[in-house]
Amino acid sequence: MSQFKSQFMNIMIERGFYNQCTNEDGFDTYLYQCEKEGKPAVGYLGSDPTGDSLHVGHIVPLMMMRWFQKCGHKPITLVGGATARIGDPSGKDKLRPFLSEETLLHNIVGLKKSFSKFLNFGSGLTDAVMVDNWDWFKDINYLAFLRDIGTYYSVNRMLTMDSVKTRLEREQPMSFLEFNYMLLQGYDFCELYQKYGCRAQIAGSDQWGNITSGTELGRRKYDVELFGFTSPIITDASGKKMGKSEGNAVWINDEKLPAYDYYQYFRNIGDTEVGKCLRIYTDLPIDEIRRLEALKDQEINEAKKILAFEATKICRGEAEAKAAQDTAIHLFEQGNAGGDLPYINVSSDIGVLDAFLQLGFVASKGEARRLIKQNGLKINDQPVCDENYVITEKDFDNGQVKLSQGKKKHGLLKR
8 A cells, every 4th residue: 555645755665765854744745736737846956066977876866856757747957066166064074175167067067967867858847957056156146145045044053964063073174165055055945946846855865954954944035845855875784885886986977987897886786785776776666676686595696687787777778788788698607708898908018017007907006916915816817926927918819818806897908
């Protein structure tokens, strides 16, 4: 039996997206009325352009917006061209470095590409739109902003917000610049309400304080109820945040990470995380997910392959997902190197340290030396024992050499 009236809220519960809501019944009723009347609810997801790609850690609220759109509602993606100039203090220990105008513009293009992999953009009723808060902040008068917005904020309450309180408790400095961040995000929410009728903000749970900043401003200044809806922070069995692989982000954009590596990240998810990841990172029907998560022992690997394929299909397209799947089959099931593995071309002999460094498997020669001592680097499936080893013509088979770091990371030298 459905717990909520609206399709969206029931999907969120069923698939494990729901963490907290400012008014559960009110949000459900708002969505249900929109669904019943055949008009879209409007909600937004924000991201500051501090990088030129989102990563797997950002996908949870992005998938929530994907389902929001599938349920007939309109997503707004907001890039913080203005707020990026300040830096969100949530979860941070110090002020973010300032970015140049050129870097911000470059990053905004990258974020649009990330969003476009999960949402349909256009001019239709339920098509996603992308906005930049720099458009309304760039001409704001500081005194007018303090008078019109600052009067609605209590410093006493701001000091209780996690993003502020934790910094102060750790006796880490927090600039007045960062202290203003929640005012700007609250203003964003109200600006989107006035321009687009947006009444919902969807985000990760670490944004709760910033979200309620906006809902409170909406209530006090504009006499409207705005809604905040957050997802939990997704962790693996060890409590580590999803989205990190050997200390490196699992990037969404293809120029930042090959499709094969993206596929392998999900293929190597722990057994206990399979059901959770199928619910969150794929569009598979819930009945099929229940069947897959019930598989035991070696059969769970089949569920992992489906997870990896479906997650990669959403992010990189079906052709890339199929190529990554074929590469994995050739490499692990048929014992062949090739397919979609990362590679570099070499025209002459090359030292083993340089080979792994140029392929991007290590950050430095020092790291390569450490891994060699741990038998962590291999050439053609044989451990590298000598850090001075030079890869020559004799190592090539059909014009390629297979390099491996551990059991899961593989690449090629080609000539």
